[in-house]
Amino acid sequence: MSRTWLISAAAAAALLIGLGGAQAADKKLVVGFSQIGSESGWRAAETKTAKAEAEKRGIDLKISDAQQKQENQIKAVRSFVAQGVDAIFIAPVVATGWDSVLKEAKEAKIPVVLLDRQIETRDPGLYMTAVTSDTVLEGRVAGEWLAKQTGGTCNVVELQGTVGSSPAINRKKGFDEVVAKTPGMKIVRTQSGDFTRAKGKEVMESFIKAENGGKSICAVYAHNDDMAVGAIQAIKEAGLKPGKDILVVSIDGVPDIFKAMADGEANATVELTPNMAGPAFDALVAFKTDGKAPPKWIQTESALFTPDTAKAEYERRKDAY
Amino acid sequence: MTRSVSSGPSRTLPQYGALAAVLLANWLLFPDFFSIRLQDGRLFGSLIDVLNRGAPVALLAIGMTMVIATRGVDLSVGAVMAISGAVAATLTQAGWGLTPVLAASLGAGLLCGLWNGLLVAVLRIQPIIATLILMVAGRGIAQLVTEGQIVTFTSPDLAFIGSGSFLTVPMPVVITAVLLGVTALLVRMTALGLMIEAVGVNRLSSAGAGVNTPVVLIAVYVWCGLCAAVAGLVVAADIRGADANNAGLWLELDAILAVVVGGTSLLGGRFGLLLSVVGALILQAMNTGILLSGFKPEFNLIVKAGVLMIVLLLQSPTLTLFLPRPARPRPVQPPAPSRAKPESPSPSAGA
Numbered sequence: 001m002s003r004t005w006l007i008s009a010a011a012a013a014a015l016l017i018g019l020g021g022a023q024a025a026d027k028k029l030v031v032g033f034s035q036i037g038s039e040s041g042w043r044a045a046e047t048k049t050a051k052a053e054a055e056k057r058g059i060d061l062k063i064s065d066a067q068q069k070q071e072n073q074i075k076a077v078r079s080f081v082a083q084g085v086d087a088i089f090i091a092p093v094v095a096t097g098w099d100s101v102l103k104e105a106k107e108a109k110i111p112v113v114l115l116d117r118q119i120e121t122r123d124p125g126l127y128m129t130a131v132t133s134d135t136v137l138e139g140r141v142a143g144e145w146l147a148k149q150t151g152g153t154c155n156v157v158e159l160q161g162t163v164g165s166s167p168a169i170n171r172k173k174g175f176d177e178v179v180a181k182t183p184g185m186k187i188v189r190t191q192s193g194d195f196t197r198a199k200g201k202e203v204m205e206s207f208i209k210a211e212n213g214g215k216s217i218c219a220v221y222a223h224n225d226d227m228a229v230g231a232i233q234a235i236k237e238a239g240l241k242p243g244k245d246i247l248v249v250s251i252d253g254v255p256d257i258f259k260a261m262a263d264g265e266a267n268a269t270v271e272l273t274p275n276m277a278g279p280a281f282d283a284l285v286a287f288k289t290d291g292k293a294p295p296k297w298i299q300t301e302s303a304l305f306t307p308d309t310a311k312a313e314y315e316r317r318k319d320a321y
Numbered sequence: 322m323t324r325s326v327s328s329g330p331s332r333t334l335p336q337y338g339a340l341a342a343v344l345l346a347n348w349l350l351f352p353d354f355f356s357i358r359l360q361d362g363r364l365f366g367s368l369i370d371v372l373n374r375g376a377p378v379a380l381l382a383i384g385m386t387m388v389i390a391t392r393g394v395d396l397s398v399g400a401v402m403a404i405s406g407a408v409a410a411t412l413t414q415a416g417w418g419l420t421p422v423l424a425a426s427l428g429a430g431l432l433c434g435l436w437n438g439l440l441v442a443v444l445r446i447q448p449i450i451a452t453l454i455l456m457v458a459g460r461g462i463a464q465l466v467t468e469g470q471i472v473t474f475t476s477p478d479l480a481f482i483g484s485g486s487f488l489t490v491p492m493p494v495v496i497t498a499v500l501l502g503v504t505a506l507l508v509r510m511t512a513l514g515l516m517i518e519a520v521g522v523n524r525l526s527s528a529g530a531g532v533n534t535p536v537v538l539i540a541v542y543v544w545c546g547l548c549a550a551v552a553g554l555v556v557a558a559d560i561r562g563a564d565a566n567n568a569g570l571w572l573e574l575d576a577i578l579a580v581v582v583g584g585t586s587l588l589g590g591r592f593g594l595l596l597s598v599v600g601a602l603i604l605q606a607m608n609t610g611i612l613l614s615g616f617k618p619e620f621n622l623i624v625k626a627g628v629l630m631i632v633l634l635l636q637s638p639t640l641t642l643f644l645p646r647p648a649r650p651r652p653v654q655p656p657a658p659s660r661a662k663p664e665s666p667s668p669s670a671g672a
Contacts, residue, residue, distance in 0.1 A: 041470040163618050192618035196567040197560040202374050206612035209367050239360045
């Protein structure tokens with residue numbers, strides 16, 4: 001309790017000082033960012049990139065770590081409203097339960113931008129825009145690369161993400177679209193590897209045994225890079241060459257997969273960019289200067305990376321993650 | 322009743338029968354299930370996968386069996402796995418050699434076990450609550466060690482523990498067999514096993530009979546922590562990285578399940594180490610079978626639950642009454658009191 005009180009007191013003090021000082025000085029945008037936590041390397045990279053992008057634009061970014069809890073995020077948003085920030089960014093930990101706190105932000109005329117995930121609400125007017133990747137597109141980009149690479153003939157085994165999770169559903173959907181329109185391409189095996197390296201390896205071991213020692217598998221498509229890294233080890237232990245005997249394509253673009261690509265053991269990855277804040281800042285600045293409302297959904301780029309640039313990309317990324 | 326394992330055929334039949342049945346079902350689903358060949362000097366085949374992938378849960382089950390035999394439970398083993406893997410990967414990446422890395426990582430497991438043991442034996446907190454603390458905190462500790470990232474290492478020495486082989490047998494299988502052997506020697510060749518069972522049956526009266534119950538309890542939790550640390554090392558070495566968020570996640574439940582499927586009662590007392598390992602293999606044989614079968618992933622959990630239910634039903638004391646059972650020597654009846662009338666066949670004789 002006393003801590004909350006202290007924070008509120010500090011916030012109130014900051015507000016008073018802010019009111020005094022901000023009028024005179026050239027107004028520097030203040031943005032509050034309620035981040036989910038740091039559960040993965042990607043999440044940490046997202047936070048780091050947000051800081052860097054804010055600095056580049058001279059924006060004052062206040063980050064609050066919610067440690068995977070929605071109630072912490074709601075508290076953080078309320079505190080940002082009390083501080084009178086110019087905008088609030090939220091990376092929502094769950095999809096529902098945001099309406100009342102977003103109403104408070106709206107009444108305070110503070111625009112809200114969702115990062116990386118969407119929410120479910122009956123009133124889309126409660127937030128200004130959402131910056132997320134198009135996960136269906138990611139699957140499609142991976143599929144199209146594979147179709148092109150193999151001339152449209154390929155027996156694919158698929159390592160799905162956690163059953164029922166939205167990236168797993170959408171990344172499968174996008175890939176399936178390409179399979180459906182490519183007659184020679186077929187998904188011969190598909191199983192969940194739970195987005196983890198260990199399960200990815202275990203499932204791939206079974207796939208190899210089930211498919212004639214891996215000889216009838218042309219490529220593995222993994223819904224994230226970690227499962228692909230596990231699959232690469234399984235392929236190696238079966239005496240095959242990953243990247244040659246069995247092509248490896250996956251999604252996310254974490255440093256380890258660039259390392260694998262540089263070693264010739266993986267063939268392509270579709271990046272889920274950790275730079276969600278950059279486009280959000282751009283939309284916000286445009287809104288503040290011209291009053292131009294951004295579209296409701298800003299899609300980040302789903303760029304494909306191949307071994308040619310892998311070494312440089314690995315060097316560039318290993319510190320960001 | 323609580324004398325150490327009576328590994329007579331009637332008591333072990335459900336476990337070995339279930340394992341055989343699951344393996345047979347796998348063979349029907351996938352005809353090459355039993356084919357084994359050598360690949361780079363290492364056995365290679367689906368059956369080997371069952372042993373190799375089953376090793377982490379089997380390792381956990383070895384420690385968990387003794388904890389459960391004392392009428393306790395250790396929920397923290399999954400988190401301890403994450404800690405030991407995180408310590409091993411982080412130190413390896415920092416350039417430490419294999420021996421200090423192993424010592425540090427196993428030491429971390431021993432410390433975790435000691436913490437659990439002290440809470441249970443000295444502070445007398447109920448085991449499920451005492452170990453819940455480390456289950457929650459342990460994953461956080463592991464994340465602190467790895468700074469929330471997957472720490473990848475390239476050291477071939479450490480990787481050997483996970484994917485190397487000894488006389489063509491994969492290392493995780495060798496390690497599990499050795500740990501099972503050492504544990505069995507410790508508890509069966511000394512009075513320790515008897516003491517563990519005594520504490521599980523009745524802590525007060527075993528203390529009254531001269532068993533140093535706190536020491537026995539601390540010892541089993543420390544051993545359980547060690548087993549978990551070994552399992553964590555195997556998993557981290559296998560994927561050449563420590564994934565603090567996912568390593569050992571929910572495996573404490575698999576380990577408890579393996580012990581129960583192996584026939585050790587959650588009420589403590591008599592325990593069977595080998596049967597717990599068989600329990601772990603039953604679970605893994607099912608997992609591997611599902612992966613080979615080509616079922617849609619949405620069915621995984623349902624198939625698993627269905628098979629488990631059958632195995633557990635076969636062990637249900639109520640249901641086994643109705644099953645035909647092999648002839649076995651009837652328990653010797655105490656001489657009836659002289660004035661008792663000749664009575665109808667005792668209803669409890671067969672139970």
